[in-house]
Amino acid sequence: MNMCHTIIQLIPEPWLCTLQHMEYVDHHKSDIDKRLLHRMSSSHSIFVVTSGKGSMVCSDRESHLEKGMIMFVPSGTSVKIESSPGTGSELQYYKLDLMVAELKEDISIHSPTIITTEQHEFLKGIGTQEALPLIQLSYSPWSSCLEALEQMLRQQVTGDWLEQWEIQLRFQEWFRALLRQSDPKTEAPDERTRLQSSIRYIGDHYDQTITVDELAADIGLTRASYTRQFKKITGKLPLDYVNTVRLERSKQLLQLTDDRIHEIAQNVGFSSEYYFGRRFKQYAGISPGLYRRHHRQEVRVFAPYLEDFVLALGVKPVLQCSHHYWGRQQYLGLDDVPEFDVSQKDAQFNLSNVPDFIMLDKGYDRWNLDRFEQVAPTFYVEHLGEDWRSILRSTADVLGKVNRVQDVIGAYEDKALEAKSRLSRYMRGQTVAFLRISASDITLYGDQQGYVGPVIYQDLGLTPHSRVQQWTRHERRIFIGLEQLSQLHADHLLITFDTGNSAKPGDERELLERDEWKRLPAVKSGNVYEVDFMSWMNYGVISHGKKIEDILRFMA
The missing domain is CATH 3.40.50.1980 (Nitrogenase molybdenum iron protein domain)
Structure with missing residues (x-):
């Protein structure tokens, strides 16, 4: 009988499981003969081995134990666990006891719990201890497995009901991942699949400490191989990718919440507000505070030779650039917007049209426009002109008009x-x-x-x-x-x-x-x-x- 089906037959509705009790067992601290008997109980148990080697004996059947193994022991089963001598490290493991809630038939709406014929026959046949199998499971990445267990164990001592609820939520997430990864229908993942799993792990745990060594070890690759293949898939080095995920999430929080900057920095995994602010400006081109303001109010922007992008997003610039020989960009229809002649290298703003924000492309040095950095925050467009879609997206991002981008691009592509x-x-x-x-x-x-x-x-x-x-x-x-x-x-x-x-x-x-x-x-x-x-x-x-x-x- 294959393993995931066995668990589903034992627990037809695994989402009804809750964590009843949890402990961390170290055989070095337990007893002299290094043997522990876990007696029959009404709870299902899961043993997660974190160190050492040993064995698990059930009804005279012995199963080998070693670091990284996860064993499911059905309720009504007694097991004896013994640490192997001379291995250099003592056997250590988490033991989780699971309680399964029962659903009663609701006569008023006629919606009884449904048990399939296969489940019924299986449950009827487990009256003897021999019929209760020990089931080996798997979880990857291993570091995320241990991290979740450590957090649950640490929070278990609290009496606060909200903290207790948090434990159950963490358990449900962990248990679901455990069953999904142990499904026998799922083929052993290849390296690319494991890398994609690692990428998903980053997306789910970006707010926590992540190292390349741990990510590589979790999917069985060397650091060099992991880094090389990760960049091949994502185009980024692993830690650069982690920071990208964190910074993109911080953009959402800056737009949608009133949380303080230091709170957002901590929520997305940065150790300090200063470091977060520096990385954010490197990534987005402007400070977190300015980014938030632009998403909440209209911006007085000066964007020489970028007016096309600004206007396409529905923002009228406070000035439009012109040139002594070429004139202004009449095709934009900005007849009521004052001109700024970029060919005059010492031209200055009038008091009535000083911008709040300046955008410059790669030709700024030709017109000596970087001299205005002291006048207003300045954003430098890094993309080449041919990549106008990326310029439009970055412009929308810094001006708070992200919701307009796809409509603008889509209209152009339909037209073309x-x-x-x-x-x-x-x-x-x-x-x-x-x-x-x-x-x-x-x-x-x-x-x-x-x-x-x-x-x-x-x-x-x-x-x-x-x-x-x-x-x-x-x-x-x-x-x-x-x-x-x-x-x-x-x-x-x-x-x-x-x-x-x-x-x-x-x-x-x-x-x-x-x-x-x-x-x-x-x-x-x-x-x-x-x-x-x-x-x-x-x-x-x-x-x-x-x-x-x-x-x-x-x-x-």
């Missing part, structure tokens, strides 16, 4: 999918290239990275001209000369003009008068489309949406 379907009917393999033209340079954008490649070639499925793939080689952009331009025989050209190097208005358009330009196939066929500089030379869900709208207007 519909456009891709329409374009596939019209384009049928025709090739495309994108050029940024200034008075001094011709810039060809690649098909994998940059402001345009991921949108037009990946999201919309348009086909880049062969020279685009050959020349850019996964670069964001490259400069090309007139000779290379002459080889760009794309069926369609998207172009935008950069006025940054123009000495006078119109200098950037002189290329259009050259013979090399006029001989291009796309020019001859009238398939050249001029697009807005600011909406195409930007990352962000709004700017990418504008790109899709432009392409549909031109090509579908």
Whole structure:
């Protein structure tokens, strides 16, 4: 008879079990002959061996005992336990006595406890001691097993009813895990399954002290092997993963509770408020207190060249950036928002528009914007522009708008999918290239990275001209000369003009008068489309949406 079915037949409703009594037995302290007799009782018992070796004798049948073994002894069974001499350590174990509540038939609603035929036959057949088997069980991770037992034993002495209830809750959780892991239907886990179990353990016990050595030992791996395979699955080192779980949970507590910062730090497993605050800022980019405020009130934010992300989340910035040559991002429609010219390296805030919070991307040093760190708390976006979804998520996180992210991303993806379907009917393999033209340079954008490649070639499925793939080689952009331009025989050209190097208005358009330009196939066929500089030379869900709208207007 297999072991988990045997327990279920003995205890058809295991959730009715409660912990009646618990003790820790050390044979070194028990008696001289190192033998203990646990007499027949009305309680089921569980023995969890924590140290040493020995044997358990029941009805002249002997079972070996050693560290890590768990034995279930049914009620009405007497067992004698003996420690093996000369093993270097004495036998030690937890003994748990279980009481099972009985359910009586409720005549008023006709809902008696149901006992299956199999259970009835089994229960009828255990009238003799020989019919009561000893059942070996298993629990992993072993450290979590011992930790739960230690906590239950320590709390057992209390007379407080809430503490007693806590013991029973811990017991129920432990007992459920014990039965589930001992189910004979469950195959022996492979290394990946054991690692996933370890990852779940971290998720359940992040608030407790966790070491890599214990995690590795619990699933039978060396520290090096555990760390290597853990990173392969999660992308993080074990302790980095633990801290990530703790910090994500702390975000929830900061949003949903009024608990003090030091209380939240302790609740998620950090030893001090100072260390928690330092780790939180490293992880989230802002302090725990600021994070909480942003989730509870509107934020006056200045986010140069990140306004697209801020506005997409429903937050209007207190200022919008502009540039002496390029102007402002008119596609955002922020006509009533004051401008801040980032090209003036010494520009300052007016008293009426000092922000409460500043967000900067990786180009902040180009505009000398980090000088404003003393004005307001400053968040630095670490993601590359191509990873706009992650930028949107981190922006939402620090501004308290997490609930909007999925709707924004979902709307864009639906828009792109519909456009891709329409374009596939019209384009049928025709090739495309994108050029940024200034008075001094011709810039060809690649098909994998940059402001345009991921949108037009990946999201919309348009086909880049062969020279685009050959020349850019996964670069964001490259400069090309007139000779290379002459080889760009794309069926369609998207172009935008950069006025940054123009000495006078119109200098950037002189290329259009050259013979090399006029001989291009796309020019001859009238398939050249001029697009807005600011909406195409930007990352962000709004700017990418504008790109899709432009392409549909031109090509579908």
